[in-house]
Amino acid sequence: MTAPSALEWWQRGPVDGVPASLQPVAHMLLQMRDEVSAAVRDLPVDAWNARPAGVASIAFHVRHIPGVLDRLFTYARGESLNEAQRAALQREGEPVTDEERAILLSELSARVDTSLAALRAIDAATLxxxxxxxxxxxxxxxxxxxxxxxxxxxxxxxxxxVTARIVTARIVAE
Incomplete structure (x- = not known):
């Protein structure tokens, strides 16, 4: 039998407390958290901020993902964005410092946890x-x-x- 951690989240069965109709959302959130961390954990800060061929940096994506979740789950509750959310959106493209990398991954993980809690609290009749x-x-x-x-x-x-693979290949080539 395959160890659960070797399986993708959708293959591990239901996420406790999440309505059946929202299981795919929960699985995507958990898969995303695992894979983002795995893709970037060994990258130096220069790789996080690199923009090969002008694409968005890894730093942008790691900031953007929890921001998107925050904003769309806010809309799902029927609320408008607040000033802090708008300000965070404006900062998503900023370069990351060496010290911020772990903080950003922690923030992404926390946002996934917050999103899962929101899924558990949703009345499926309101979907x-x-x-x-x-x-x-x-x-x-x-x-x-x-x-x-x-x-x-x-x-x-x-x-x-993809960006992590490209910048890693460039680092190895240098």
């Missing part, structure tokens, strides 16, 4: 309730906000993995 996104008040639903938050984070995970 199709209308929600609006951003200043433009774009239409969505509670479920749309939650799924997009996890899916958007997974897209950025993919970018982290």
């Amino acid at each position: 199709n309730d209308v929600r609006t996104i951003g200043r433009a008040q774009l239409p969505s639903t509670v479920l749309g906000c939650l799924v997009h938050g996890a899916e958007h984070g997974m897209r950025h995970l993919g970018q982290v993995i």
